[in-house]
Amino acid sequence: MATVEFSSLVKKYGPLEVVHSIDLAIRDGEFVVLVGPSGCGKSTCLRMLAGLEEISGGKILIDGQIVNEIEPRDRNIAMVFQDYALYPHMSVYENMAFSLQYRGFNKKEIKTRVAAAATTLGLTDLLDRRPKQLSGGQRQRVAMGRAIVRDPQVFLFDEPLSNLDAKLRGSMRIEIKKLHRRLGVTTVYVTHDQVEAMTLADRVVVMNNGRIEQVGTPEQVYHHPETLFVASFIGSPTMNLVPAEHDGTLLRLNDGSVLIRQPENKAAQPGAKMFGVRPEDVTVAEGPPPEGHSEVEVVVDVIEALGADTLVFATVAGSPFAARVPPATRLQPGASARLRFPNDKTHLFDADTGKALA
Amino acid sequence: MATVEFSSLVKKYGPLEVVHSIDLAIRDGEFVVLVGPSGCGKSTCLRMLAGLEEISGGKILIDGQIVNEIEPRDRNIAMVFQDYALYPHMSVYENMAFSLQYRGFNKKEIKTRVAAAATTLGLTDLLDRRPKQLSGGQRQRVAMGRAIVRDPQVFLFDEPLSNLDAKLRGSMRIEIKKLHRRLGVTTVYVTHDQVEAMTLADRVVVMNNGRIEQVGTPEQVYHHPETLFVASFIGSPTMNLVPAEHDGTLLRLNDGSVLIRQPENKAAQPGAKMFGVRPEDVTVAEGPPPEGHSEVEVVVDVIEALGADTLVFATVAGSPFAARVPPATRLQPGASARLRFPNDKTHLFDADTGKALA
Amino acid sequence: MSRRTRILSHITLILVSVIMLTPIYWVVKTSISGENLFTYPPSIVPHDPNLFYYVQAWYTVDFVRLFTNSLAIAVLVVVVNLVLNAMAGYALTKHFPGKGMVLGFLLASMMIPFHATIIPAYLLTAKLGLLNSKLGIALPFFSHIVCIFLFKSNFEAIPSSLVQAARLDGLSELRILTRIMLPLSRPAVATNIILSFIWSWNDFLWPLIVVRSPDQETMPLGLVSFLASFEDTTGALYAFCVLVVLPSMLVFLLAQKDFIRGLTTGATKG
Amino acid sequence: ASAKDKITLLTWNLPVYGDKIKGWIEDFHKKHPDIDVEWIDKKGTDWATFYQTQLAAGTPPDVIDVQGALWAQYAADGDMLDLTPYLKKDPDFANRFTPGALDLWQSDGKTWMVPWYFTRTLLYLNKRMMRAAGIAKAPTTFDELMADAKKMSGEGKSGFLTTNFDWLYWPLFKMNGVDILDKDMSKAAFNTPAAQKTLTALADATKSGAINNISWTGRWVEPNTAFASGNVGMYMSLSSALFWAASKAGWIDDKNVEVVNAPGGWWVPSQHGWGVSKASKHPDAAVDLIKIATSDKWQTTMASTFSILTLNKDVDKKLIANIKSEDPLKSKVLDLDQPDMSTITGYLKSAKEGRVKEAFWGAIQPALLGQTDPKAALDSAEALVNRALSRP
């Protein structure tokens, strides 16, 4: 176990800079998730940490020691790849034993460790199989097994679940979480799936375009997004974001209708804003609005009944607007409706800079 | 548009029977979703309907006519594949025009039809691109475009969204739904994602192991699962299913504690049962249980804060037990808690046959 | 990669390249050099370079005729190879009873050297009335197993959903082959073109037997008759060697890029 | 005939002679205007492959030009036409050849072929090297030959060289009284103490450098080039070899080179003759073509083009006389290059000649190069040759 630190970390491919001076300190035993859209540089950061990619600028420290010039094998890290990178010509056992053979373990020790890891991950019956003969979830587990037998200082995961189907993804997520709790190894986990980020992370690092947008607990990034990007990226269905104009006292939609009367002293300055509210904070209005709530008039497009609850997709002033409501709703596609939300659950962003207005 | 009928449909691969005598009648213009775990035979059924796979037994009727011996190209159906199956060496336009060329349309007609489909799907600007130059969502849309230009009698979809990321999946789902509403073509849609099944289907066909477990509206399969399998398959997180013993009056857990006092005259016979309740029907108990509610004592394993709500994964009498609760919960992993649910939201299944007990 | 290994790699590769090129250089040099071939020590650079030997080679044999014959045969062989191999390769991607036998038959026939089949092959060609004709020369080369397998594995690498989509789009099986499979197997096509061209262009034993009249002679036969006339004592022979070898090298260089990719799927998936 | 009839003429490694052959065909057409002539030429190494394939297909070329004793096999297999009746019928045809020349192609009392061109082994002496080694006259016995060779050898120089294909080296054995086969050609006759001695001497001389080892390895170009280089004292080979060398090396002329018969006068022929395939549909026309090819007119052209004997007695006489002044060495060589049938050797008119040659040479060559023991080589050669002779 160890701390990890990125200090002014830069990565260039030729003239193209894809990671722009990133700073990040990861505590010992922490589970940090790097999340962001495709191409934002998550994998690149992870691979620099693993030593698979040269560092173009800045430094990386593991356990306080600069590792820029250290070979991957000497960093004492383990990594799980998106495509698992299992050796296709080796059995599960050999795959897991592979790294131990290069670290001076004797046959018996190797056997013990592999057996232990296999038990942990429920792979005992599969040890003789080839990767080809395994299902996706089993392969994923072998990849994890290969990582844990080594007892490394740091675990790295690069979208380890994205090749699995939704159900398996859910259960593997829980297994990873349990595993981390048991082993307590510092973990850096890359994903573009915000659900994984939210559920797994001690802290979430939201990246965009080679920069860090926000670092914080899942709670913080979900409830207090610091930028428009974070707000739109975290949460599913995504936060409703509607362009609005603040005229000093009122927040108006593009069509001129009033959105909120009392924008909670957020944004003293008048100007173009983005207004946000999460679908689960939106309800179908009945009766007059209670104190501290606002309402909008929408046209319902689609109703999706998910069983546990129902999603209402609607349009307000040309922008999509969704609500997550209890299963039993009387709304019909094509009809118009009034949706309501509490003012203190709303967000306001500067339309130009994308920064949240507190 | 047409009706589709499977009659004692059987598929064998060599000695291995993978589809066991299926009967299903699909109405004209209906949107039917075949859902089930991987390998249950969904694609096989779809491919037999398309004519891509030989029928080993029984028959398939389209519009009342037996099509067993009819070539795929003469069945007038269109299909969207999981990997889109776009021709990589042709432009988007050519991809969409391709099938028309073999159906005797002249150049002008083809142009008109492709243009119309492209407008519908917002592909007009992409017509000159190659599939490689498109994003996943765009490709998906081209695949749909290719299907709709033909104006087929039946649409088939084989997991058309599973290669997209969660966000895109959501929005494409809505587009498919809109499309079906507009065109009204009989549609058979295969997926293993129960959310898609729930949101898209007029009727859901739940399959397992080459058999149909239940056919019904999303509402029916969600709220009235006829078998243990359907109960466990539909819904996310899945229904909590706990082995229980009915002694004639009381429903007891394995550890002997009483689960429900009045099992609502379901299951007069005493014996081994499976008890089920959906996580969203479970709340954290506060105060004494109200009338018609029951409670269980659980140990909390994992808390997953999804932002909009929080999942609590716990254990009761050795079985996992989950609850979906509002974001703000005080439960902590490792602690014990009391969870509560209304009796009328519970399900009871015969432990041997898996059949629901009404 | 460190600077040191890079430099070392370059040194090794340059050395190998020199070894690979030397014989080729030597022929070219000899073919344009005016010096006596028997002078010792040989000069490294051509002495008094001129094209005399090429002119001589050109006139000694009817170069244009040999070349056009060879070319016509090679084109015929390449085209028919593409058709037959692609068809057979496509058939072999399918399941049908007797497939194992067909595969075994093809593999086994690969192990019969053509040299040992000359007489029956000749008798057969005679029966077909194709002696002394371009078709007769080309016929035994009309298909090559390696290329059949190349197509097979390339086709198998094409997602089956594409084929199914095409089927639903209304294509007949044959059209699927021509409109979907072949366009998507360009590398295999390139490889097949190169290999069948090389094999057809370079073969000499078979034409030697079936060709009777000079107007059907091919380049290799020209080379052989060159040997007969001049033994290996003249620069003209080397000039002719250059002329014989040039076309197949050109074909390779032209299709090189796809050629390399074509073997890819062949090697790993087949 | 509606479709024109055709006869095929197959020559042996003479692609350059095409113009003249066209002349024959023109002459032939005067007599047979309705028969086409197809001319095919194959390189020596491919000739047999081609001919036998055609034989197998039943479509052999009508008129064939065969080298050496290869004809014997075809004659024995019944593939060839007996020309005796044609020679009998046409005295002009029969009498144009050098006396005794037809002997070369006669067996079982039949004449299978008639001569086209002829050469045989002679011994060519490099007088400059002989003088330098103090040798005044040509060797007359095998031992003298070996001794002279030894004397002339030295740094980069060797005393003796021979060509080895067919049986061209055989005079070396015959000088010591060794025959290849017994009289009725049914058994090997070469495994004698004399042969063993000869073989040992040759191997030793080769090892010492007295005999150039190209004698046993190179085939045509290599030995000729070696002699042309001027570093070889004596060269036992064909006239064509000497002329080839002379064309590459200016020093080869009548002052520097002497030509003699090998000791004992033994010689091995290397000749080409014309035969007709039995399967020919137009045997008479085929013979007519041969008559044209061997006529004074065309053989004069042949002789002057290649400086070679044609075994057409008048033509040869004229040739030797004609070049006497411009090339005395050539004239001298050709004068000596006659088929004296009393000293011929290394010529087996046997159907199994090829197999015997292959078996013998394959076993003996390693011994000559010091790879195997001479005695063992002869034993194994004898076994192989006898086996080859006994095989059907």
Added chain:
Amino acid sequence: MDTPSRHADDRKTAVVAQRMKKPFLSRKTRHLAFVWMLLLPALLVYFAYRAVPLAWNVVLSFSFWAPGKPIRFAGLYQYQELAFYDGIFWEVLKNTAIFMLVIPISIMLALALALLVDQKITGRNIYRTIIFLPYPMMVVAVGIVWRWLYNDNVGLINYALRSMGLISRPIAFLESYDFALAAVIAAAVWQILGFFMIIILTGLQNIPPHLYEAARIDGARAHHRFWRITLPLLRPSLFLCVILGVIASFTSFDLIYTMTNGGPGHATDLLITYIYKAAFTLSRFDYAAAMTVVMFVLFLALALLTNRLAGGDAGKVDISD
């Protein structure tokens, strides 16, 4: 063909009408017929030019026959001949085995070169092209060129060796029992090397880079990665090389034919040249047929063996999943 004015609805009825008439044959039969129709032309070529000749050889190998002569039954005579009486056959067999070293030698060199040109170094495409360049050359021409290079008097190789002071007297490579076979092998390696290199190179490029990365993290050094990742995953490519090498060894006929014609003695005679000579220069077609059959069996066994060594299933290691 439809007329332009025709409407989609008409067409639909047309399609339905078309559907009404059931196809003549069942789908299964049509499928089979189609498959065999595709295979037939190629199979015919092989049947005519491989299978029939093989059968001809088999028949001949139990007979006495020469062109023009009637055929007679010979029993096992020809096989006895090659097994017990023809020492040269065994020598030639040995030569063939040695000559087959071309395959492993070329593969090893090609592998090394493939690894070199697989690196990201400038000019790698040029190197690849240069190394491949000899392959398209006509074998007869290659033979002529190399015979010239090996010439003892004026050959470049002797010249180079002499000027480097490695030898004092020129070596007549092709006339020497010691060097001839090796010299021919060197020429053959020179020609086929580039072809193998490209096959191996493509195999290399098909190995997912992630495997190497995983191995690096796992602690495997470069040589470990080579032996434990690269080599096992290259097996299919190597198998392909062996098969192509075996086929190419038939074409070595042309090389031997022009370079040495089997000499000196039988030092460079291979089965294929020896068979050819037996048939066409000695007119022993029956005997040649017996040797052909033996050769066929040996080579087939060799191919099957390599297949087995390559892991069976034609050495398929599916890297893709």
